[in-house]
Amino acid sequence: DVKVTQSSRYLVKRTGEKVFLECVQDMDHENMFWYRQDPGLGLRLIYFSYDVKMKEKGDIPEGYSVSREKKERFSLILESASTNQTSMYLCASSLLSPKTSGGPLGTQYFGPGTRLLVL
């Protein structure tokens, strides 16, 4: 089974703090994604990466950065946390090339999420 883990389930931070959210997947997936999920807005893509050291902006990258130094790990960084970044953050991974997979190519597998509260 694909396993995607996130470093924390719950985080409380103060405005202006630098926040690191870590995501690790164990299935050798090329693609990794960071989303935030807010009521009424659904899942919105922040950044994604299709290879080590590669990154692409999603729909709402402002106020965030990412790092992918190893294939299995994708980090989301809030440079200076603000209250409007209070949200549920979900990491996902998927295969880029055809390999044995539990689902069709492109299926994204999600971590359990990190609920971040910025005070």
Next chain:
Amino acid sequence: GQNIDQPTEMTATEGAIVQINCTYQTSGFNGLFWYQQHAGEAPTFLSYNVLDGLEEKGRFSSFLSRSKGYSYLLLKELQMKDSASYLCAVREGYDKLIFGTGTRLQVFP
């Protein structure tokens, strides 16, 4: 532009059948996914359609009409554990999924 529409909420009774619709307008189309998400948990993959027609997986089926930009998820023999949000997502290109806002389904005894 990109637009994926689903009803916000639906209710149904245990043992019944429910159909959750999804309409989409996207710049590219390379398949449509349905995910289930229980409250406070991660979305999990349910089904995938890339060609027109019906895909059946046990109690769950998903239908796609590409010409109409329309899909539905059909849940049969509803159980209490089916109470969850159901997310429709369109795959653009090889990588990205564009998600709808989700349909919250409540199943009552």
